[in-house]
Amino acid sequence: MSDIVWLDGQFLPRQDARISVDDRGFIFGDGIYEVTRCVDGRLFEGPRHLVRMRAGLAGLRIDQASLPDDAALLALHHELLARNDLTSGQATVYLQITRGSAPRAHQFPAASVPPTLYLSASRITPADALRTTGARAILLPDLRWARCDLKTVNLLGAVMAKQRAVESGAQEAVLHRDGVVTEGSITNVFGVLDGVVRTHPVGTRILRGVTRDVTLELLHAMGQPVEERALLLEELPQLSELFYTSTTQDAMPIVRLDDRTIGDGTPGPVARRLGEAFARALHDAKRLR
């Protein structure tokens, strides 16, 4: 079955999906994206992704008038999954919206230029094997800009950090700025210190992950003490657990950070319970659309 994507109003084979060299996504990275987890053709926390998508468009002041409404966007996701034979098993839908195509000038183009809307879908293999052993991470300075709360495609900071991680034999880079852990290159980061789960508060320094929010809900439901307060670099040696969260990997324990073993070097109790809670949440009808 061929790989079908949605671009500018139509479904078409991926190899035929091509954008103008004048697209502001290509020229300026001027756009936002979302990646939504899909289980048996349904969207995990789909509406939350759309809320964040619209917040990102508003943050970049990309006009939404010509874009489909939420119901139509959800229907597009579903149709795309169906056309790619992804209505059973696990998948992701990738959505990207750019400020459209216009002659190159940094300032916004005329209001008549419509945004570019692109969606694609891919099968994924859940990261259960890695979750059993735990992941490795490296610690890197956070070089990104001052609006990390916007999920934009200006992703070079993430690209370079993730590449460094992979070359180090790690799965993720944990970033720090001004003495505190912000987040991962493409994930949110949580640590357990003295029995309390800590993570960076929302604000301009991190992306508010949908999986981050679900993680907080699941932790609360477990009765686990949680504090949205950034981990200090000097607290890292005292952590009993460290884990990251992402749309595709749920909660992933980190058992080694650079040359430091976290806890006893195996996934800790909080991450293990979270993993079980995510396995249930992914099939919770209230979270699926």
Place this chain on the structure above:
Amino acid sequence: MSDIVWLDGQFLPRQDARISVDDRGFIFGDGIYEVTRCVDGRLFEGPRHLVRMRAGLAGLRIDQASLPDDAALLALHHELLARNDLTSGQATVYLQITRGSAPRAHQFPAASVPPTLYLSASRITPADALRTTGARAILLPDLRWARCDLKTVNLLGAVMAKQRAVESGAQEAVLHRDGVVTEGSITNVFGVLDGVVRTHPVGTRILRGVTRDVTLELLHAMGQPVEERALLLEELPQLSELFYTSTTQDAMPIVRLDDRTIGDGTPGPVARRLGEAFARALHDAKRLR
């Protein structure tokens, strides 16, 4: 005459120049660019742009093996100008190189994936009229990442700042970080204080503009005292002149910054002499290729 561009090994009409939705320029802003000023079909400081281009590729670790060598790239620029009937008068050539097209993953794709090479050319009208009256600018916080020395297409910081400037009736935004002026949204910034021209030193906080370097050379040739030392925000009220430099606008006096008049509100003597020096330099055979 149709607008002809170069994309992935061939000349073709702009409307036929389309890139894959998997291009890492579109998905991650994972690439660099250059804009070179052209006079009567020749490239102003062309080799310097290629030096910076290669430094940017090295900075992002984009493999250069499959790219044309400098001589071939210069020839491509010339051929593109000829095919667009831009061998007389002023123009720019835009060049962009991305890390190529591959299934989406933040880390680098396989070494076998070739970079995408795109060039286009446009006629420009020199900004002489604005230079006579002087430009307006606004002061904004510099929100960009920590590697402003790389001329990447992660340009949202510049896009949002330039848009703010345009909406304020200004031509440029002057950016500040940690109490000092860094550069403009798409230009370098210079000020004159107590008879000395000051500009931010090279480093990771600014892009080392080719026009910035030419400006320094022209100032030295004039015997003008120059110091590569950042202007402090609190020094701005004492400036006798303020100007920005860019490939398309040479040296452009700023006569108003927010609500503050610079000097007497007209282009000052340093900027005027620089304007005359640029007019000569643009036709200096030693600078043209």
